[in-house]
Amino acid sequence: MTQASESHNGLPTEIPSCALLQLLANSLVLSQTAPYLSCYDVLNLAATARPFRFLVYHTPNVFRRLELGNVKTAQFDIDAIDRGGETWRNVQLDENLTEDDFYSGPLRGIFSNLRRMDILRDVQVLSLDGLSVTAELVHDILVDPAYSVRILSIRGVKNLNERKLRGALQYACRSSRPRGTPRLKGLYVFGPRDTVPALAAAHEGSGSSSPTSPATVATAWNNRSQKALSDALAEEPEAWYVRRGSQFPHRISSEWASTLVACSGIVSFDSVLCTGPRHFNSPAWGTVNTEALDAAASSTAPSVPHFSVATHSLGGCASCGAAPEGWTVWGEEVVASRRESDGRRTSESCMTDLARFPLLAPPPMHSASLRVAMCPAGQTVRSRLPFIPTVKQQKARFIPRCFDCIRDRYCGGCHRWWCESCYIGPRASSPGGYAASSTGPDSVSSPFPNTSAASDDNAGLVSKIRDGVCADGKCSLGQR
Known part of the structure; x- marks a missing residue:
């Protein structure tokens, strides 16, 4: 030949x-x-x-997306670090081995091989979920020019020092950073790992060998198709836009809020800042009487910080159907003002800042674009044309809130809640409360001039929430 x-x-x-x-x-x-x-x-x-x-x-683009969570050599199964004389991957463990070298050794070995094969520079979407990832390794991905990662997923990783990670992110997004850095634009870090539905075996419950007849083969593949369809239908609703309530299975440290503020417009996350009217970044900041809210809050409620990471997705208020800060709507255009050379201010229509939208799991399969990673199901990535909602396709929207902004006003069972303009709080009319009136025990002085004075929602005598669920006892548990 x-x-x-x-x-x-x-x-x-x-x-x-x-x-x-x-x-x-x-x-x-x-x-x-x-x-x-x-x-x-x-x-x-x-x-x-x-x-x-x-x-x-x-x-x-063959190696544009790289997922190492299912790679055997990337797993970290060693428990201790100071076992003298033990060899690991042909490297002698001695006192010169740093903690970062030990815990990130498997991944650094893989990255070294990919760099030698001239593959690492092509990776733009990198998933390290569930592996041993150190803050120093993430720092290298942020600043090392050998990496071209634009979207990184480190959900459920081990041996990660979050304090060092926050410092690395803030350093990479500093105002004096070199132009064009960091290349990383999206980071999945708060949410849980993606669950991969397992396909049913070709002969579930049977001990026969591989099928040989066409009828047996057809039956086996039919069973696997039905199992795959059932798993797809059983998937959880899409985070933020469809699934209401808490979005994360664990608590998020309050120190992450300053990191999201420092990285705003540079690196996006799978969560956003809370837009409640008590926070400085809220469009409704200064429009709600916070003194009344603090006085009406429960005695165990802590003070609300200036910035906070949103952990809950809400629909409209149970009374007014909205929120003081408005909705976060995908594809919504905002009017931004800019100052001309002569001092006049003009307005122009532009796309909403992407920092308002969270990254949606799983990371995109065929793109490294932030818009693709943020785009809800059934929506267009770019909304240049006017969006006309139909019966089957409505605008994807949600209201992001932290737990401090929905304390005593959110039902964890049916996900109903009452905004600050419609409901002050459970202690609004208690003795010594802000809304207590000298004219009588049933009268309430409402601090909201734009609300109806006769509204029962501001009465405070009838608490909306008791022990985290609806006080009226009509909560439909599990309703979304």
Whole structure:
């Protein structure tokens, strides 16, 4: 057999003789298929033959998305760090080994191999969920020019020092940073790891070997398809825009708020800042009497910080159907003002700051764009044309709040809540409370001039929430 030569378009002549090669020779097909395969499988494909190697290593975006959570060599299963004389990956553990070198050793070894194979520079979406990730490793991803990661997922990782991570993020987003840095634009860090539904076995409950007859094969694949469909239907609703209530299974440190403020407009996260009227960043800040709210709050309620990370997604207020700060609407255009050279201020329509929107799980499969990572299901990535909602397609919107801003006014069962303009709090008319009136025990002095004076929602005598659920006892648990 003569040695194969390359055609004028740079592709080996073996491609037309193989159906799989002919299919993968289409760069669009290969780049859209590769994200569903593990890095191990893609490299094995490249090792099968020279034409496959040519396609894998010379097609753009094959390694654009890299998920290492299911790679065996990336797992960290060592418990202790100071076992003298023990060898780990052919490296002697001694006193010169730093903590970061130890805990990030598996991933640094993989990144070193990818850099040597000239693959690391192509990775734009990197998922390290559940692995051993240190703050120093994330710092290297932020500042090292060898990395081109734009979206990073480190949810549920081990050995991560969050204090050092926050410092690394604030340093990377400092005002004196070099131009064009950091390359990282999105970070998944607060949410839980993505659950991968397991397909049912071809012969669930049977001890027979692999099927041989066409009928048996058809039955096996039909069962697997039904199981896959059931798993897809059983998936949780989309975070923030569909799923109401708490969005995270664990508590988020209050120190993350200053990091989100420092990274605003530079790096986005899978959460946003709370927009309650008590925070400085809220559009409704200064429009609500915070003294009345503090006086009507429960005795155990702490003071609300200037900035806070949103942990709950809410719908409209149970009374007015909205919120003092308004909705966070995907694709909504805002009017931004700018000052001209002559001092006049003009207004122009522009897209809303992306810092208002959270990253949605899972990380995008075929793009490294922030808009794609933030775009809710059924919505357009760019809303340049006027959006006309239909019966089947409405605007995706939600109200982000921290727990301090919904304390004593949110039901954890049915997710109903009452905004600050409609309901002051459970102690609004208690002895010594802000709203206590000298004219009688049933009269309430409302601090909100724009609300109805006769509204029962501001009475305070009838508490809306008791022990975290509706006080009227009509809460429908589990309603979304």
